[in-house]
Amino acid sequence: MVDVVTKACRELCRKFPHHPARSIARKLVEKTNGAITLEAARSRVRFQFGQIGAAKRFRPGVACKRAARAPGQGIDLPPTLAEPWVVHDFGVVGVVGVISDLHVPYHSEIAVKAAVELMQDREIAGLLINGDFCDFYAISRFDKDPAKRDFKGELSAIREVLGSLRAAFPEIPIVLKAGNHEDRWNAWLWQHAPEISDMPEMGLDRWLHLDKHNITLVEDKRIVMLGQLPVLHGHEKGKGISSPVNQARGAFLRLNHTVLEGHGHRTSGHCEPDMFGREVFCWSTGCLCELHPAYAPINKMNHGFALVDVQADGEFDVTNLRITAEGKVRQS
Numbered sequence: 001m002v003d004v005v006t007k008a009c010r011e012l013c014r015k016f017p018h019h020p021a022r023s024i025a026r027k028l029v030e031k032t033n034g035a036i037t038l039e040a041a042r043s044r045v046r047f048q049f050g051q052i053g054a055a056k057r058f059r060p061g062v063a064c065k066r067a068a069r070a071p072g073q074g075i076d077l078p079p080t081l082a083e084p085w086v087v088h089d090f091g092v093v094g095v096v097g098v099i100s101d102l103h104v105p106y107h108s109e110i111a112v113k114a115a116v117e118l119m120q121d122r123e124i125a126g127l128l129i130n131g132d133f134c135d136f137y138a139i140s141r142f143d144k145d146p147a148k149r150d151f152k153g154e155l156s157a158i159r160e161v162l163g164s165l166r167a168a169f170p171e172i173p174i175v176l177k178a179g180n181h182e183d184r185w186n187a188w189l190w191q192h193a194p195e196i197s198d199m200p201e202m203g204l205d206r207w208l209h210l211d212k213h214n215i216t217l218v219e220d221k222r223i224v225m226l227g228q229l230p231v232l233h234g235h236e237k238g239k240g241i242s243s244p245v246n247q248a249r250g251a252f253l254r255l256n257h258t259v260l261e262g263h264g265h266r267t268s269g270h271c272e273p274d275m276f277g278r279e280v281f282c283w284s285t286g287c288l289c290e291l292h293p294a295y296a297p298i299n300k301m302n303h304g305f306a307l308v309d310v311q312a313d314g315e316f317d318v319t320n321l322r323i324t325a326e327g328k329v330r331q332s
Contacts, residue, residue, distance in 0.1 A: 004032070004035075005028070005032055005035060005036055005044070006044065008028060008031050008032055009024075009028055009041070009044045009045060009048055010048060012024050012027050012028055012031070012045070013045060013048045013049065020083040020084060021042050021045045021046050021049065021051070021083075022038075022042055022083055023083075024041075024045045025038055025039075025041035025042035025044075025045050026038065026041075028041040028044070028045065029041050029200055030200070034199065034200050034201065037198050037199060038198035038199070038200075039198050049079070051078075051079045085220075085222070086222065087222060087223040087224070087225050087230070088175070088177075088218045088222050088223070088224045088225065089225045090126060090128065090173070090175060090224055090225060090226050090310075091173075092125050092126035092172075092173060092226075092310060093125065093227075093310055093311065093312050094124070094125030094126070094309070094310060095122055095123075095124045095125055095307050095308070095309050095310075096124060096125060096126040096127070096128055096226050096307070096308045096309075096310060097115070097119040097122075097124040097126070097127045097128070097305065097306075097307055098128045098130050098226075098231065098260065098262075098285060098305060098306040098307070098308060099115055099127070099128075099129055099130065099285075099288055099305045100129065100130035100131050100132060100133075100179070100233065100262030100263070100285055100287065100288070100305070101131070101132045101179075101262050101263065101265055101286075101287035101288060101289055102129075102132070102133050102161070102287075102288045102289055103132055103133075103134070103135040103181065103287070103289035103290075103293075104133060104134055104135060104154070104157050104158045104161050105135065105153070105154055105157035105158070106135050106137075106289050106290050106293065107161065107288060107289050107290070108288055108289055108290055108291070108303060110303075110323075110325075110326075110327040111287075111288045111289075111303040111323045111327070112161075112288050113327065114303075114323045114327040114328070114329055115288060115305045115321075115323065115329070116165070116168050118321070118329050119169075119305075119307070120168060120169075122307060124169070124172060124307070125172060126172050126173045126174070126175070127165070127169055127172060127173075127174045127175070128174075128175050128177065128224060128226070128231060129165075129174065129175065129176045129177065130177050130179070130224070130231060130232075130233055130260075130261075130262045130285070131177050131178060131179025131180070131181075131182065131233030131234070131235070131262055131263065132179035132180065132181040132182070132233065132262070132263070132289075133158070133161075133162075133176060133179075133181075133182070134154070134158050134181055134182055134185075134208075135154065135181055135289075136151075136154065136181050136182070136184040136185060136188075137149075137154065138150060138151035138154055139151060139184055139185070139188040140181075140184050141184075141187070142295075145294075155207065155208075158208060159208060159209050162176075162208060162209070162210070162213055162215065163212075163213060165213075166213040166214070166215065173216070174213070174214070174215045174216070175215070175216045175217075175218055175224060176208075176210065176215055176216070176217050176218070177218045177222075177224050177231070177233060178204070178217065178218065178219045178220075178221075178233075179233040179234075179235060179262070179263065180233070180235040180263070182204060182219075183235075185204045185207070186204070189202060204217060204219070205217040221235075221236040223236075226260075226308045226310050226316060227308075227310040227311065227313075227314040227315060227316045228314040228315065228316060229258065229259075229260055229308060229310075229316045229318070230257070230258070230259050230260070231259070231260045231261070232251075232259055232260075232261040232263075233261065233262055233263050234247075234251075234261040234262055234263025234264060234284070235263055237251070237254050237255065246268045246270055247261075247264040247266050247268045247284040248268040248269050248270035248282040248283055248284045249268070249270040249282070251270070251282040251284065252270050252272060252280060252282045255282075256280065257280060258279075258280050258281050258282060259282050259283075260282075260283045260284075260285070260306060260308070260318060261282075261283070261284050261285070262284065262285050262287070263284075264284050265286060265287035265289070265291075265299075265301040265302070266284055266286060266300055266301060266302060267284065267285060267286040267302055267304040267320055267321075267322050267332050268283070268284045268332075269281065269282070269283050269284075269320060269332065270282045281318075283306065283318055283320050285304050285305055285306045285320065286301070286302045286303050286304020286305065286322060286323065287301060287302075287303060287304070288303060288305065288323075291303065302322055302323075303322065303323035303324075304320070304321055304322045304323055304332075305321055305323075306318055306319060306320050306321060307319040307321065319331060320332045
């Protein structure tokens, strides 16, 4: 007799024959209310597709069975384990506020309030929190002051600020894109609790209570698209080409494509036309955290955020804003 999990797995494989195994596995975990771990679910999905097991061929009855090929036509390859890298479409027309690098609980109260008040005045249609909303100091891999290791306190402050943002913008969609500091959560789990790291209950969205505030989490270094504008946190590019003078120019040199990013805690812009006069424009936004952290008390950081006016055809206008020490918002 086929058990409930296997039956659910077969149904999902038939329904989503071309989806990545991990995506189907996540659906299986949700459908079975966590009765199976993500890794175990992924193994079951791969077995249904014939990617593991003695036969290693697509099993009968699965909708994505391989088409037969004449001898000598092409080459036979094992199924790839690579999963497609897809963008997240924010899907909002209108003005979208883009804030990043609050590093709660090391946020700047003056800067956050100034940004929120201006976005309320502009009646934004959506809010993108572009990475490093959390600091996660207590679980970082760097040296830590034992007196400041209070993960429960950090988590409580993060949840409180998320609640305040939702209260300030009760009706609009809010997306939280994970930055390198949010990535510390999975890194800590994989190192200290690998056996339970793939359980749905251990997901960052669960720990931040994002469902309570109807906030969408975007992980896996995925790009968020505001119309035709790609938005990165900034850590996705990896290490390499950069510019100590102008962060936006560093993004241009690395990507050669229009982009808006945070991560560097500096407001900057850079534009270069091609031979036909088509412009590639890159922006970096300032931060909303303290400007003199213990790890770098002397720096070139500044407070800031951006507004992106997205048109119905995907065209966009970016207004890159700075915030003064007195909490005044200024256009760059």
